[in-house]
Amino acid sequence: xxxxxxxxxxxxxxxxxxxxxxxxxxxxxxxxxxxxxxxxxxxxxxxxxxxxxxxxxxxxxxxxxxxxxxxxxxxxxxxxxxxxxxxxxxxxxxxxxxxxxxxxxxxxxxxxxxxxxxxxxxxxxxxxxxxxxxxxxxxxxxxxxxxxxxxxxxxxxxxxxxxxxxxxxxxxxxxxxxxxxxxxxxxxxxxxxxxxxxxxxxxxxxxxxxxxxxxxxxxxxxxxxxxxxxxxxxxxxxxxxxxxxxxxxxxxxxxxxxxxxxxxxxxxxxxxxxxxxxxxxxxxxxxxxxxxxxxxxxxxxxxxxxxxxxxxxxxxxxxxxxxxxxxxxxxxxxxxxxxxxxxxxxxxxxxxxxxxxxxxxxxxxxxxxxx
Amino acid sequence: xxxxxxxxxxxxxxxxxxxxxxxxxxxxxxxxxxxxxxxxxxxxxxxxxxxxxxxxxxxxxxxxxxxxxxxxxxxxxxxxxxxxxxxxxxxxxxxxxxxxxxxxxxxxxxxxxxxxxxxxxxxxxxxxxxxxxxxxxxxxxxxxxxxxxxxxxxxxxxxxxxxxxxxxxxxxxxxxxxxxxxxxxxxxxxxxxxxxxxxxxxxxxxxxxxxxxxxxxxxxxxxxxxxxxxxxxxxxxxxxxxxxxxxxxxxxxxxxxxxxxxxxxxxxxxxxxxxxxxxxxxxxxxxxxxxxxxxxxxxxxxxxxxxxxxxxxxxxxxxxxxxxxxxxxxxxxxxxxxxxxxxxxxxxxxxxxxxxxxxxxxxxxxxxxxxxxxxxxxxxxxxxxxxxxxxxxxxxxxxxxxxxxxxxxxxxxxxxxxxxxxxxxxxxxxxxxxxxxxxxxxxxxxxxxxxxxxxxxxxxxxxxxxxxxxxxxxxxxxxxxxxxxxxxxxxxxxxxxxxxxxx
Numbered sequence: 031x032x033x034x035x036x037x038x039x040x041x042x043x044x045x046x047x048x049x050x051x052x053x054x055x056x057x058x059x060x061x062x063x064x065x066x067x068x069x070x071x072x073x074x075x076x077x078x079x080x081x082x083x084x085x086x087x088x089x090x091x092x093x094x095x096x097x098x099x100x101x102x103x104x105x106x107x108x109x110x111x112x113x114x115x116x117x118x119x120x121x122x123x124x125x126x127x128x129x130x131x132x133x134x135x136x137x138x139x140x141x142x143x144x145x146x147x148x149x150x151x152x153x154x155x156x157x158x159x160x161x162x163x164x165x166x167x168x169x170x171x172x173x174x175x176x177x178x179x180x181x182x183x184x185x186x187x188x189x190x191x192x193x194x195x196x197x198x199x200x201x202x203x204x205x206x207x208x209x210x211x212x213x214x215x216x217x218x219x220x221x222x223x224x225x226x227x228x229x230x231x232x233x234x235x236x237x238x239x240x241x242x243x244x245x246x247x248x249x250x251x252x253x254x255x256x257x258x259x260x261x262x263x264x265x266x267x268x269x270x271x272x273x274x275x276x277x278x279x280x281x282x283x284x285x286x287x288x289x290x291x292x293x294x295x296x297x298x299x300x301x302x303x304x305x306x307x308x309x310x311x312x313x314x315x316x317x318x319x320x321x322x323x324x325x326x327x328x329x330x331x332x333x334x335x336x337x338x339x340x341x342x343x344x345x346x347x348x349x350x351x352x353x354x355x356x357x358x359x360x361x362x363x364x365x366x367x368x369x370x371x372x373x374x375x376x377x378x379x380x381x382x383x384x385x386x387x388x389x390x391x392x393x394x395x396x397x398x399x400x401x
Numbered sequence: 402x403x404x405x406x407x408x409x410x411x412x413x414x415x416x417x418x419x420x421x422x423x424x425x426x427x428x429x430x431x432x433x434x435x436x437x438x439x440x441x442x443x444x445x446x447x448x449x450x451x452x453x454x455x456x457x458x459x460x461x462x463x464x465x466x467x468x469x470x471x472x473x474x475x476x477x478x479x480x481x482x483x484x485x486x487x488x489x490x491x492x493x494x495x496x497x498x499x500x501x502x503x504x505x506x507x508x509x510x511x512x513x514x515x516x517x518x519x520x521x522x523x524x525x526x527x528x529x530x531x532x533x534x535x536x537x538x539x540x541x542x543x544x545x546x547x548x549x550x551x552x553x554x555x556x557x558x559x560x561x562x563x564x565x566x567x568x569x570x571x572x573x574x575x576x577x578x579x580x581x582x583x584x585x586x587x588x589x590x591x592x593x594x595x596x597x598x599x600x601x602x603x604x605x606x607x608x609x610x611x612x613x614x615x616x617x618x619x620x621x622x623x624x625x626x627x628x629x630x631x632x633x634x635x636x637x638x639x640x641x642x643x644x645x646x647x648x649x650x651x652x653x654x655x656x657x658x659x660x661x662x663x664x665x666x667x668x669x670x671x672x673x674x675x676x677x678x679x680x681x682x683x684x685x686x687x688x689x690x691x692x693x694x695x696x697x698x699x700x701x702x703x704x705x706x707x708x709x710x711x712x713x714x715x716x717x718x719x720x721x722x723x724x725x726x727x728x729x730x731x732x733x734x735x736x737x738x739x740x741x742x743x744x745x746x747x748x749x750x751x752x753x754x755x756x757x758x759x760x761x762x763x764x765x766x767x768x769x770x771x772x773x774x775x776x777x778x779x780x781x782x783x784x785x786x787x788x789x790x791x792x793x794x795x796x797x798x799x800x801x802x803x804x805x806x807x808x809x810x811x812x813x814x815x816x817x818x819x820x821x822x823x824x825x826x827x828x829x830x831x832x833x834x835x836x837x838x839x840x841x842x843x844x845x846x847x848x849x850x851x852x853x854x855x856x857x858x859x860x861x862x863x864x865x866x867x868x869x870x871x872x873x874x875x876x877x878x879x880x881x882x883x884x885x886x887x888x889x890x891x892x893x894x895x896x897x898x899x900x901x902x903x904x
Contacts, residue, residue, distance in 0.1 A: 033404070034454075035445045038462030041553075045459055081460065081560045082867030084834045086858045092802040092810065094823050096717040096726070104809040105719040105801055131470075 046130050050074055051140045058247060058393075059386040064137060071131045138258030141251060145393060148400030150259040150314075150347075163215040172212025181211035224262040225314035225347075227253065228303060230296040232321030234271040235288040236358035240386075244354050245320045246283050248389050252318070255397055260314065266303055270296035272326070276303065290326045293319070293363065294333040301341045310345035317342055318350045318396075323361035331366050338378075348377045348401035352392060355384050377401065404445075405436035405492065412437065412493070415698075416506055422693045423510035427772070430513035431487040431527070435506065437495050443479050444468040446492060450672065451484035452533045456540035456664070457549075458556055480714075481505045485516040485675070487527035500703045504710060507693040511686030518776050519681070521674040524571050529671055536664045543657050552661070559662050561871035563669050564833045565644035568677065570670060634841050641838045644851070645669065651841055652875050676831045677779045684728015685775050687714065691729065717797075720810070722824070727796070731783065732771050734792050740767035757791075781828045788824070790817040798824075826856065834860055839883065849876050850892075853884035860884055862893075869895035 050057070057064075057074075064072035095105055132140075141147065168181055186205035190196035196203075229249055231237070257263050267282035268274055274295040277285065300317050308315055325331050343349050353364040364380060371378040381395035382388075408416055416435055423430075438446075448464035449455040468479070480501070483491040491509040493502055516522050526532055544552045638647050645666040649659050675682065691711060699707050715726045738744050742762025751757050774783065794815075800823045802813040814820075829835075835854040843850035849872070853860060865882060872880045872895075879896040881903065892903040 033445055034457065035448060035461055035465050038457055038459055039465055040462070041457075041459040042462035042466060079463065080864075081557065081563070082864045082871060083561055083564050084836055084853070084868050085564075085861050085864055086834060087861030087864075092800060092813070092823070093720065094722045094798060094820065094827065095719040095801055095812070096722055096796060096798055097719045098797065099719070099799070099812050101814060102811050104804075104807065104811050 045079065047132070047136065047140060049079060050130075050132070050137075051144050054140060054144050055387075055390055058251060058390045064132070067131065071133055072137055074130045074132055074137075134254060135258055138254050141255055141393075142258070145390065145398065147255065147394070147397050150256075150397075150400055162218050164218060165213045166216050167214050169212050169214035170208075170210065172214055176213040178211045178213050182209055185209040185211055223260050223314060224264070224312065225256055225260040225316060226264045226266065226308050227256060227316045227318065228266045228268065228300050229282065230268040230270065230274075230300060230317065230319040231282065232271070232291055232293070232296075232324070233269045233285050233287045234291045234324070235286075236291075236322050236324055236356055237286075237354070238356060241322060241354040241356050242283055244383055244386060244389060245352070247386070248320075248352065248383070248393060249318070251389075251393050252396060255393075256316065268296050268299050268303075270299075274299040291321070291324050292330050293321065293325050294330050294337060297334055297337045297342060301337060304342070304345055315346040316348065316350065317346055318352065320352045320354055321363060322356040322358065323353045323363040323365075324358070325363050325366075331363065334363075335366070335370055343377055346377065348379055348399065350379045350381070350396045352396070353380070353382050355382065404442040405438040408435050408437060408493075411499070412502060415499070415503055419503060419506045419510065419693060419698055422697045423507070423514075423689070426689070426692065427768075428510055428514040428689065430510060430517050431489050433483075433489045433491055433509060433513050435491050435493055435509075437493045439495050440479075441469065443482060443492055443494055446482055447479050451482055451490070451492075452530060454534040454537045456537045456556075457544065458553060460560070481508055483509045483512045484529070485522060485525055485527070485671075486530050487517075489513045489516065490530070498706070500699070500706045501710060503698050503703075504690050504694055504707065507690035507698060508686045510693075511689035512682060514689070515678070515682050515685045515775060519674070519678060519779075520777050521571055521677055521779050525671055525674060526667075532671075533668070536668065539664065540661065543661065547657065555658060555661060556665070558871040558874050559645075559648075559665050561868045562645050562648060562662075563665065564831075565642065565836050566666075566669055566673055567642035568673065568831070570643055570646075571674060632842070638838045639840065642835060644836060644838065647838050647841075648872075648875050653877055654875065658875075673831065674779075677781075680724040680728045680731075680780045680828075681775065681778060681783050682728070683725045684730075684732050687725050687729040688732045688771075719801075722798070730796060731787055731792065732774070734789075735774060735787050736767035736771050738767075739770035740765055781825060784821070784824055784828065788821055793817045793820050826858075829856065834858075836882075843881055846878070848879040848881055848894075850881045850883065853882060855885040859886050862886070865893065866895065866900040869893065869900060873897055 064074045067073050099105065142149075165176070168178060182205050183203055186203050186209040187196065189206075189209060190203060229245075231242075231245055253263070253265060265279070267277050267279055269277055269282055269285050269287075270292070271287040272290040272292045272295065276299065296319065304310070304315060304317075325334070338349060351364070351367055353361060355361070361382075364382060367378070367380055371380070379396050379399065379401075381392040383392045412435070420433070444465055446453065447468055448461050455461055479494070480497075481491065481493075483489060489509075489512075491505075491513075493505060497505070516525075540552065540556075634651055638651065641647055645662055648654075649662040649666065654662070694707055694711075715723065715729065717723060717726055741760065742748070742764040743757075743760050748757070748760060751760070774787070778786070794817070797815075798820045799812045799815045800819055801810045803809075804811045835856070837852045837854060839850040839852040841847070841849055865884075869880050869882060879894055881895075882893045884891060884893070894901050894903045
């Protein structure tokens, strides 16, 4: 049996999870994202979970130190780090920032529970089979490197006792060839289902930093959820103004262009990517398009709808359009899409994102259908 | 499942050797039982305050989480763990080098001597191992009966009061207690109130409640609540800093709730002396590990490793003071002064610094003096009495303050009296705000009024609000707190929904 503290620990983890869930909206709308730690874990900034007590306030109360230095000499921090409240100092019982680690699955399940997201039913037969070997059983043949010594000696002991060779006063156990046991592999069939997310974003002049921040936050949580639903996931990024190009993640969120907007350019590129790399028989495809709703001309909008109708939508699980409100955007594209597909379209989801607080709702719009 | 092993082989031999050195130096302790365990176990034990069995609560899990993470990332490492019991249990890490084990053993004997002899520990229960285990069983039972969540939430609330203790309770000898009891009885008799018929139920209550050996006195508590007007509660509790006891006795609680407060209070008082003697205790243990190691136990080949570990323990920091360092240096300073006659009226009144510096009278009372100091002082009196200007300068101590212009903490002064005052104010009331019961019938509405004795530093308001919230849950009527904020006196009132300022 495990030590009872493991139960306390589990309880603590549960509380932490609860806290994250309670504060999810705050995390999401402040853009404060869990920091990936590389090993599949995320570091979640955690408001302290201390027991409240009467205690002295104000970290700036100063303290005592020991060592060299003249009067006025700083003892901590970096120059120019003039943020008030950053002065972390003094007494042992100072601020205890909790570093909480959560796995991607935990975070995704919190998101899922909070938004009541349905699990995604991967598309039809488009799952790939693969076999995995796991060393879970024991065999009588195998290479020396897989020899299971404990089982081998157990077997030898059994044999010796059974054949009456074993002498309790001289308990020597010597395995012979037939006693040898080896770890051996069981082959299991696993189903892979792979998904690709293609993000498209309008980077024309009217999309400001705030709008991009919204897209960035939203895409993080969407990725998180989709990653928890599919074994394998690829993410592609397309930026466009009047022309479109594929970029890496970094550039996607950094680039700012000026000039006109031709949404069709992005959709065309998206279609090309799907055609060349992702056979819709094998892949679950999620194109996401974010813009402020401006398009150059009605002709181009017409072209867009054509591409969507004939090429992209039939191949995708669902096509998502998120319209980020900006001061300059007219929001016309949303109206155009809406008049064509309406609310009830099966594989088109439209969402308006007014401000940061609306991110969570819009995530729910996109993922709430379980597509 | 045995997570710890007793000593054997080489370690056992080392222990016997070091034990002998400690005895030869005159250290006096209960038998010390060393146990060897792995790091995970040390983390578990440390998270539980050194005890193998504690009541179930998530905060032990949290501490465990942080401790084991600290080790994985190499931030921190627990070297020694020793608990104040008879026999004294101490844990050794199986992955430590021999030199570390020796040092830890020597250090542990220092602590063990301190636990046994320091006056502030005199009333601690040396059978705490069993007491903790009993508490654990009791609380588990309550959880089975009333639900884990219910009990855990209640514990969460009570833990908010865990630092509202009265250090004088530690010194309530049985004599004082019985005197007070007699006195209270006398008062009651004069007032001619009949209690006999209630005695049975009251003693049942006192049986339920875990106390520090004051079961009889407890009878008085609930009685007031039941039959006497509220002014009389104030008569007894006004000015009391033992808020846990106050709540246990007066707040409208169920039996099991009052019992849990009693349990947590007993544990809090058990740990209190350790919080009050951090500098002395660590200083004393370090003094002895250093002495034992350098004079006897350390082999020539180990001296560099020893110096390395010792220097690590003694590291000075610009952000805070290291109790090990200040403690060991103060003990050494005292020993030196009393060896060379640097004490007494004549020395104090000497104004010639050069003369003071070279003062020498062969008094040789150093060793006796430090043993005497470790018996009767706590951190505050220790600093107050022995922290001298010369010492302050030699240790390069300074105070720092936050400079809002640069956003950094900057050295403000090395002035002796300022440093000393700062140090003392940090230690006052074991570093916690002083909160007293003012009245339990505030505004004649049964509201609780607490008084924060303001000593220059304001309370953290967010925490205060949450704390009042938790107290409200126990008191079940609004809870008020009188304090000073930004130089003005204010009364905060928590009425069950929000914290408001009361004019």
